[in-house]
Amino acid sequence: MTVSLDRFAQGLPDPADAKVMAECAGCGGEIYPNEDVYVVDGEILHNEWECLVRYIDPDVIPIEEALK
Numbered sequence: 001m002t003v004s005l006d007r008f009a010q011g012l013p014d015p016a017d018a019k020v021m022a023e024c025a026g027c028g029g030e031i032y033p034n035e036d037v038y039v040v041d042g043e044i045l046h047n048e049w050e051c052l053v054r055y056i057d058p059d060v061i062p063i064e065e066a067l068k
Contacts, residue, residue, distance in 0.1 A: 026051030 022031040025043035027050070036047040045051045 024051050026053075026055040 018032045020030045021033055021035075022037075022044045023029070024031055024046045025040075026045045026048075029046065031037060031044060031046060038045040038047060038052055040052070040055060043055065045055055
Protein backbone atom coordinates (compact mmCIF):
# COMPACT_ATOMS: atom_id res chain seq x y z
CA MET A 1 0.00 0.00 0.00
CA THR A 2 1.33 3.41 -1.02
CA VAL A 3 0.77 6.32 1.36
CA SER A 4 -0.03 9.63 -0.33
CA LEU A 5 1.45 12.69 1.33
CA ASP A 6 0.14 15.16 -1.27
CA ARG A 7 -1.74 17.14 1.36
CA PHE A 8 1.63 18.13 2.86
CA ALA A 9 3.23 19.16 -0.44
CA GLN A 10 2.16 22.80 -0.24
CA GLY A 11 2.88 23.37 3.45
CA LEU A 12 1.11 25.87 5.67
CA PRO A 13 -0.23 29.10 4.19
CA ASP A 14 2.15 32.05 4.41
CA PRO A 15 0.77 34.65 6.89
CA ALA A 16 2.25 37.40 4.70
CA ASP A 17 -0.24 36.40 1.99
CA ALA A 18 -3.27 37.04 4.23
CA LYS A 19 -5.75 39.53 2.81
CA VAL A 20 -6.12 42.78 4.75
CA MET A 21 -9.81 43.11 5.63
CA ALA A 22 -9.83 46.61 7.17
CA GLU A 23 -7.75 49.33 8.81
CA CYS A 24 -8.06 49.98 12.54
CA ALA A 25 -9.55 53.42 13.21
CA GLY A 26 -7.64 53.52 16.51
CA CYS A 27 -4.05 52.69 15.56
CA GLY A 28 -4.16 52.56 11.76
CA GLY A 29 -2.93 48.96 11.71
CA GLU A 30 -4.15 46.23 9.41
CA ILE A 31 -6.96 43.86 10.41
CA TYR A 32 -6.86 40.33 8.98
CA PRO A 33 -9.42 37.53 8.56
CA ASN A 34 -10.62 35.79 11.73
CA GLU A 35 -9.62 38.67 14.04
CA ASP A 36 -12.15 39.86 16.61
CA VAL A 37 -12.84 43.58 16.40
CA TYR A 38 -14.71 46.38 18.14
CA VAL A 39 -17.24 48.35 16.09
CA VAL A 40 -17.83 51.86 17.47
CA ASP A 41 -20.04 54.32 15.58
CA GLY A 42 -19.55 52.21 12.46
CA GLU A 43 -15.74 52.30 12.74
CA ILE A 44 -13.71 49.09 13.03
CA LEU A 45 -11.00 48.75 15.69
CA HIS A 46 -8.68 45.97 16.84
CA ASN A 47 -10.00 44.06 19.85
CA GLU A 48 -7.39 45.81 22.00
CA TRP A 49 -8.15 48.35 24.73
CA GLU A 50 -5.29 50.58 23.49
CA CYS A 51 -7.01 50.97 20.11
CA LEU A 52 -10.36 51.65 21.76
CA VAL A 53 -8.90 54.35 24.04
CA ARG A 54 -7.06 55.99 21.13
CA TYR A 55 -10.27 56.10 19.12
CA ILE A 56 -12.59 57.48 21.80
CA ASP A 57 -9.89 59.83 23.21
CA PRO A 58 -11.44 60.28 26.68
CA ASP A 59 -10.56 63.12 29.04
CA VAL A 60 -8.73 61.91 32.15
CA ILE A 61 -9.41 64.23 35.11
CA PRO A 62 -9.39 63.97 38.90
CA ILE A 63 -12.63 62.66 40.46
CA GLU A 64 -13.14 65.95 42.31
CA GLU A 65 -13.27 67.84 39.02
CA ALA A 66 -15.56 65.26 37.44
CA LEU A 67 -18.08 65.63 40.29
CA LYS A 68 -18.37 69.43 39.99
